[in-house]
Amino acid sequence: MSNIPTDLKYTEEHEWIFVEDSLGKIGITDHAQEELGDVVYVELPEVGDKIVKGEPFGSVESVKAASDLFAPVSGTVVEINEALIERPELVNERPYDDGWMIVVEVEDESELDDLLTPAEYKKLVEGE
Amino acid sequence: MLKRTPLYEEHLKLGAKMVDFAGFEMPIQYSSIIDEHMAVRTKSGIFDVSHMGEILVKGENAGDFLNGILTNNIHKIKEDQVQYTIMTYDNGGTVDDLMVYKLSLNHYLLVVNAANKDKDFEHIKSLAPADVVVEDVSDDYGLIAIQGPESAGFIKELFGEIQLKPFNFRTIEFDSDSLILSRTGYTGGEGFEVYGSLEMTRKLFCKAVDFGVTPCGLGARDTLRFEAGLPLYGHELGPDITPVEAGLSRFIDLSKPFKGRDVLRTQSEQRDRRRLIGLKLLDRGVPRPDYPVYYDGKQVGKVTSGGFAPYVKEYLAMALVKIPLDDANDKLFEIEIRGKKHRAEKVSTNFLKG
Numbered sequence: 001m002s003n004i005p006t007d008l009k010y011t012e013e014h015e016w017i018f019v020e021d022s023l024g025k026i027g028i029t030d031h032a033q034e035e036l037g038d039v040v041y042v043e044l045p046e047v048g049d050k051i052v053k054g055e056p057f058g059s060v061e062s063v064k065a066a067s068d069l070f071a072p073v074s075g076t077v078v079e080i081n082e083a084l085i086e087r088p089e090l091v092n093e094r095p096y097d098d099g100w101m102i103v104v105e106v107e108d109e110s111e112l113d114d115l116l117t118p119a120e121y122k123k124l125v126e127g128e
Numbered sequence: 129m130l131k132r133t134p135l136y137e138e139h140l141k142l143g144a145k146m147v148d149f150a151g152f153e154m155p156i157q158y159s160s161i162i163d164e165h166m167a168v169r170t171k172s173g174i175f176d177v178s179h180m181g182e183i184l185v186k187g188e189n190a191g192d193f194l195n196g197i198l199t200n201n202i203h204k205i206k207e208d209q210v211q212y213t214i215m216t217y218d219n220g221g222t223v224d225d226l227m228v229y230k231l232s233l234n235h236y237l238l239v240v241n242a243a244n245k246d247k248d249f250e251h252i253k254s255l256a257p258a259d260v261v262v263e264d265v266s267d268d269y270g271l272i273a274i275q276g277p278e279s280a281g282f283i284k285e286l287f288g289e290i291q292l293k294p295f296n297f298r299t300i301e302f303d304s305d306s307l308i309l310s311r312t313g314y315t316g317g318e319g320f321e322v323y324g325s326l327e328m329t330r331k332l333f334c335k336a337v338d339f340g341v342t343p344c345g346l347g348a349r350d351t352l353r354f355e356a357g358l359p360l361y362g363h364e365l366g367p368d369i370t371p372v373e374a375g376l377s378r379f380i381d382l383s384k385p386f387k388g389r390d391v392l393r394t395q396s397e398q399r400d401r402r403r404l405i406g407l408k409l410l411d412r413g414v415p416r417p418d419y420p421v422y423y424d425g426k427q428v429g430k431v432t433s434g435g436f437a438p439y440v441k442e443y444l445a446m447a448l449v450k451i452p453l454d455d456a457n458d459k460l461f462e463i464e465i466r467g468k469k470h471r472a473e474k475v476s477t478n479f480l481k482g
């Protein structure tokens with residue numbers, strides 16, 4: 001059974017976001033990394049880029065397939081996880097921790113209301 | 129209804145992720161494709177390849193008949209030897225690539241790709257003279273591949289000390305059943321393949337896993353063969369790709385007649401034709417089949433296989449391109465990956481050995 005931390009919000013495309021002081025840290029879920037298999041490359045935006053809720057902001061590639069990363073909220077990228085360039089496998093090993101992808105300055109925190117709660121995300125995963 | 133190999137239950141017990149492959153329910157991975165890949169490069173791994181097709185060809189003229197439909201010269205191998213060869217159409221395109229086992233003077237076992245087995249059988253049968261018997265025996269054989277630098281340890285544990293050169297095989301009596309032990313594989317390294325009854329295959333697979341050989345799925349089978357630059361039908365070979373274009377001329381004997389020879393001879397003398405090259409990405413990115421390849425700014429072909437090679441730790445591709453041969457090919461290659469051009473350098477397709 002995949003791990004679904006209770007302090008995060010989720011997208012239907014299997015990203016998570018953790019928001020504190022208007023900064024949102026974003027990554028992909030344990031379920032997503034499990035489905036993808038070994039991650040071999042992560043393409044991320046650059047610091048200063050704008051991302052738009054619901055639109056791709058990068059991609060994650062496993063041995064088997066490439067998947068777009070979808071923005072849970074709109075905002076400006078303030079930090080990217082440089083460690084993933086050399087060690088993309090961190091996404092598999094610690095998806096909620098060292099495997100995070102970007103931090104954005106959230107434009108409109110009300111956008112978080114549309115995201116899935118842990119309970120709703122759990123239901124989505126179990127229904128797949 | 130999908131077919132199952134004799135190892136289906138074992139795969140489930142080992143927690144494999146199963147996929148539909150060529151009509152069979154096969155394990156794609158047990159733990160992680162990269163871990164399985166590394167086990168084969170550094171220790172040993174075992175693959176269920178029972179889905180492969182086996183076709184028997186026998187009769188006094190079996191050898192001459194096969195020599196007329198296969199590119200390699202079958203008369204170069206002796207009994208108990210194996211040969212890699214390609215079956216071609218009149219237009220030089222590829223029917224399949226396969227291994228031929230010379231069981232005895234007039235008795236050959238052809239091991240073919242699972243997805244092509246029915247097509248191959250029809251093709252061979254339709255061309256065979258009346259005195260050559262062609263028989264599909266795929267359902268009688270299980271097949272496992274034990275590969276990696278430590279694979280000989282398990283073989284020795286099972287059968288004792290056995291001297292076997294690469295591309296040689298031996299029929300062995302084991303547990304009052306007979307099997308074929310062959311020093312062959314599809315990983316670019318040391319290894320063995322064992323053909324046996326369904327029950328024998330199950331027994332040997334379980335013994336190997338108990339011995340500590342890592343079970344490996346089709347995912348690692350593909351990354352391993354790719355890293356070693358070995359062709360895969362449907363990618364580097366196909367009805368519209370000849371073995372000359374795929375760089376397999378050393379498996380083609382133009383001195384004997386066979387289907388498609390004239391086309392292959394003409395091609396092999398051509399400077400200006402498609403050819404398979406290796407590319408190493410200079411900008412990080414994952415090249416995948418059908419991605420466009422550029423040379424000096426112009427599109428010259430596309431990727432046939434690509435990805436991250438776990439052992440050599442590079443992003444690599446094999447690509448079928450039309451570029452002038454006697455050029456040093458020192459201009460810039462690029463691969464378009466998801467809309468963005470990535471710089472690449474031409475390298476040998478044998479990424480493992482360089």
